[in-house]
Amino acid sequence: MDRTLYVDKYYMTEVDTFENSIYCHHALMGESFISEHSHIKGQFLYTEGGIVFLRTEEKSYFLPARHYIWIPGGIRHSIYPSSPEVVMRNLYFPKFDTDTDFYDNVNIYPVNDFLIEFIMFTNRWTGNIFPDEDAKFSIAKAFKLILPEISQTELPLALPYPKHEKLKAIVNYLEQRIEENISFKNLANEFEISERTLARLFQRELNMSFIQYYTILRMLTALKLLLDEKASVNEVAMRVGYSSLPTFSNTFNKVIGVRPSEYVKNKNLLL
Structure with missing residues (x-):
């Protein structure tokens, strides 16, 4: 069949x-x-x-x-x-x-x-x-x-779709340069928009701050790299813009619920 x-x-x-x-x-x-x-x-x-x-x-x-x-x-x-x-x-x-x-x-x-x-x-x-x-x-x-x-703790493993044309371009820019640690100030300068206006755009259109969106985007990308490309934790940290492995591990743990090393160890538990 x-x-x-x-x-x-x-x-x-x-x-x-x-x-x-x-x-x-x-x-x-x-x-x-x-x-x-x-x-x-x-x-x-x-x-x-x-x-x-x-x-x-x-x-x-x-x-x-x-x-x-x-x-x-x-x-x-x-x-x-x-x-x-x-x-x-x-x-x-x-x-x-x-x-x-x-x-x-x-x-x-x-x-x-x-x-x-x-x-x-x-x-x-x-x-x-x-x-x-x-x-x-x-x-x-x-x-x-x-x-x-x-199921006491839901995890923010979702990203809303931007409808605003400029925000679509901004989100695409972040996705294409995920290995860079892009600051909010530099992002605003790149798109010739004030930091205040950019902050309001994220909050109004996506119902979250820039740092919330950017952090989730990086962690979800890290998940994909760990699972699909079987990259090491060190390599993944660098590829999503983290120069500090402890910072990456702590952030991953906060968003995903486990540390990346534990996730790699457990991901094939039931296969």
């Missing part, structure tokens, strides 16, 4: 066929992307083997190994794996009376050892799990219910 047609079939038609079922799907991607779509059920997505880029109408999300993303029902999104070897583990849930506002937002969270064991337990499930399958449905439902309890 053609893999693309198979993937299209499950996420376009089968997920929402039965309103009250929990749908489970584990798959090796083996393709370049999953086109824009939405589903009524909320989606838990965990990946192994590389980064998954997920785009909504407002933001671009970077989902690295040992993290999961929650996607509320109705959110249009497309999925771009960093390589054909990426494995996606998906659980799609209907709404429950016990749902809180935790399930209303797209967010990325680190995965602890307990949740990894739970995720791997779901590997035995494929397709629909119905409410009358008491034991299996209760376990799957508990998986959803436990997420807010063990």
Whole structure:
């Protein structure tokens, strides 16, 4: 069977066929992307083997190994794996009376050892799990219910899309020169704009400061280098503009939740 047609079939038609079922799907991607779509059920997505880029109408999300993303029902999104070897583990849930506002937002969270064991337990499930399958449905439902309890810290692994033409050019400039440590003052001078105006532009258009945006951009680039190019931590630090390895490591830890050395050690844990 053609893999693309198979993937299209499950996420376009089968997920929402039965309103009250929990749908489970584990798959090796083996393709370049999953086109824009939405589903009524909320989606838990965990990946192994590389980064998954997920785009909504407002933001671009970077989902690295040992993290999961929650996607509320109705959110249009497309999925771009960093390589054909990426494995996606998906659980799609209907709404429950016990749902809180935790399930209303797209967010990325680190995965602890307990949740990894739970995720791997779901590997035995494929397709629909119905409410009358008491034991299996209760376990799957508990998986959803436990997420807010063990997901206390969402990580800012997303960058909003600029709509302002000048800010698009500025962001592109930063991306193309990621190895340089570009100061806010030099950036303002390069684009012949006052620092005050530039600061307001970032805050108004992207809802974050220049330093927040620039730091996340550098750390997400570092993640990609660590996973896709298998570069050393020292090399990655330099390639994203950090001359100090401790500073890079501390910043990576603050944004990603683990130190880069620990991330490299753990990234292939489940492969």
